Structure formats: C-alpha cells, structure tokens
Amino acid sequence: MPELPEVETVRRGLEPAMTGARFIEVETRRPDLRFPLPPDFSKRLAGQAILSMGRRAKYLLADLSSGEVLVMHLGMTGRFLIMAPDGGVEEPGEFANEVKEDAKHDHVVFRLSNRFTITYNDVRRFGFMDLVPRAGLETSRHFKAMGIEPLGNELSGETITRLFAGKMAPLKAALLDQGLIAGLGNIYVCEALHRASLAPERAAGTLSDEQAERLSGVIREVLAEAVEAGGSTLKDYRHTDGSLGYFQHRFRVYDREGEACPTPDCRGTIERLVQSGRSTYWCRHCQK
Template structure:
C-alpha cells in the first residue's frame, strides 16, 4: 500500500497539473470502489475550479472553489495518472476521469478497487470519519520529541506497532517505520513505553529524515505505485533494512564489506513477523 512519501508525491503531481484549473468534464465509470461513490460526484466536479491540495496522513484532499473537497485514497493498488487529452485510450481499471480546461486528463486507476473517493465540505475536512482522530503529521514542526514521548507513555505494545497506530502519528507505514527504527538504532520489538528519553530524541529526526529522503526520491515503487507522470519512485534502492533479510546493514560490524561474515555469530538483517507484517532490523545495532 502506498505510504506517506508516495501519497505526498502523488499529491504534489496532482497539484502541479490541476491547481488553478477548471474541470470541464468528470466521469465516474462505476458506482463504487472500496465504498460507494458519493451521490452527485461528477456533477459537483464538473465546472468547478481546483483551488488547492492538502495531504492528511495517507489521504489526498483536492479543494474546489464551490466549497467542496474531494478525498482520495489510493488503497492497495491505486494510481493517479495525468496525460494530455486524446493521447491514449482509457486505461484499464480507470474508475474516475477528470478533464481540465488546459487540455489534460487525470484518471484514477485502481485494479483491486481498495481505493476510495468521497466528497466533504471543505470547512469540515477534519471531521470526516477517515480523518477525525488522526495523530500529528510526522513532517510538521509540531511533531516533536515531547509529542511522541507523550503518545508512547504507558504503551506496552512493541514500538513498531505503536508507530503504525495512526492515532499516535499519522501516515507512517510498514516500510518507513522499519527504516526509521534502523536509523534510530531501536529494535522493533522494544516496548513503546521504554522509548521516551534518549531513544525518542533519535527516533523523531530519524522519522523526519527517512520520509523527507523518500519524498525527494519520489517514493518507493515495489508493486503498483507510480508517480502521476507514470515514472517509478526510487527510494527502494536506498533501503537500509527493508526486504534485505540476511544481508549486511550499512557499516555492519559483523559482516565484511565483501559480504563474507567477519563474525560467524552475525547473520545479517533479520526478518520477523509482527501483527501479520514483516519487520526487518539489525539485531546487533538495534536494541
């Protein structure tokens, strides 16, 4: 599933293509995706001008000049693709199409239909059932060591599970939690309530740096994800631990640079399953 960096990258692509443009045409090609599409969706979009965009957690909000916002969630396999009108035929599994006054079309393509589209009054965005109760944005200045420490206090779940809790921090997913915990030298199995203190001071900047670098790289393309121009993301080439079971971590003290074990007791990056998800970490450096 696309995580925060992928959603941010898609949002920026949509903003570049759609902000300030009038939507001359909107077509919903099916009545539902994960949930039923809102009544009057196409009519609300047609003739409206896009004023701005916002990302909240893993959701994209496209604001219109008629007082409505369109909430977009990519789900498991969703993509937003932009191209000039008339360049190509309708893409397979394209469920929503937007056409702009400057000759571009944007399609929401989702083969598995786990994505969703909804309408919200712009002034009520944060009260939507999918957004209400979300935790702080990890890239906001307000997300600080003190804020995270307070959220983790008393939690007896593993820190990996705590960081995936959208009420603790919004938008983090499995890949980037694994990568941030490695940078902070914290085991994904460590109980969350033991992290506040020196570990939290390492973890907050590690989260911010990981996400910022991933956004700069256009996100990570592992399966279905592409940017709005069809290009892949490239952060998967910079993974330190995710998907690297048995391989040395960067600067590994236990495995020589050529890959041969310098210490027979070091087995490299380990993979475990936590709450049904794979966690990758270095047991020598993450405690």
C-alpha cells in the same frame, strides 16, 4: 499499499495540472470503487475550481471552490495518470517492478479547463473518493481519529514521549498506530527504527528522552529522502507521470533478510520477524 512519501509524490505530481483549473467533465465508468462514489459525484464536481492540492497522512485533498474537499485515497493499487494537452506523457525510467498498463481499470476520468486529462486507474479498487464540506473536514469520518503529521512541526522527541508514555505495545506497533502518528507505514518504520538503532519489539513507553528525540529526527529524515527519491516501487506504485519510484534502492533493511547490516562496524545480519501479520526487518545486534 502506498505510504506517505508515495502519496506526497503523487500530490506534487498532480498539483501543477490541477491547481487553478476547473472540472469541465468528470466521467465515472463505474458507480463505486472500494465504496460507492458520493451521490451526484460528477455533477457536484463539474464547474468547480481546484483551489489547492493537499495531503493528510495517506489521503489526497483537492480544495474546491464549492466549499467541499475532494478526498482521495489510493488504496493498494490506485494511481493517477496525467495526459498533457498535447497528448504526451513522460516515459517511465528504468526502474524495478514494472506495472502493466490496462485501460480497463481506468475508473474515473477528470477533464480539466486547462485541457489536462487525469485518469484514476485502480486494479484492485481498494481506493476511494469522497466529497466532504471543508468546514467539517477534520471531524469527518476520515480524519476525526487521526494522529499528528510526521512531516509537520508537531513531531518531536517530546511529542513521541508524550504519545508513547506508559505504552507496553511494541515500538513498531505504536509507530504504525494512525491515531498517534498518521501516515507512517511498514516500510519506513522499519527503515527509521534501524537508523535510530531501536529494536521494533521493545515497549514503546521505554524510550528515553534522547532516544525519542533521535527517533523523531530520523522519521522526518527517512520520509524526506523518500519523497525526494519519488517513493518506493513495490509491485504497483507509480508516479503520476507513469515513472516508478526508486527509494527501494536506498533501503537499509527492508526486504534485505540475510544480508549484512549496513551500519558501520556492525557485524550483525538483517533478520525478518512477523509482527501483527507484517514483516519487520531489523538487526538485533545494533537495534536495542
């Protein structure tokens, strides 16, 4: 599933094409994605201007002139493809794990007043779209139980200490709890824990103030680097222009089981363990 950096990269790709434009036509080629599309979805969007493109955790948010917000989630395989007015799209770079194009999975097509066409393609249809009143966005079913943004000013060592106080759950599980910190996923948590020299199995509530402060900084650092690199390409993820992310070439531990730990002067080896059904990659020699 795309993680926060991938979703932020998609947001940045959509923003120039969508912000300030109006929906001229919205073509839905099926009545549902993961869930049924909202009632009168196409009619409610037609003629509305897109005031801004935002993101909350792993959700894309298009603020509309109607007072509603178009909430979009990519699921596991969802992606947006942008066609410019001249019909051209940028060619993908030479990255790993190419995604095979198949137009039969084009489910929603946005035709905009600036003559851009944006197509939502989703092979597995685990993504979804919803329309939510702007005034009730934070209390909607999507966001009412959601934690703080890891790229925002709220994340600090003090905040982590407060959120994890008394928790005996594994540190990795606490970081993946969307009700505490929203948007963190398996890949970047593994990377952040390694950079912070913290073991994924230790109790979340045992962090010292210094360790919590170091972890908060590393989380922002890893996410910012991934956004800059365009996210990671793991099987299905693509940018809006069709090119593939390449942060996977910077992974220190993720999917590197059996390799030497990249930490200077560490003689450890990257190991894999399963936590709550997910693979964790770490070095027991330098992560404590």
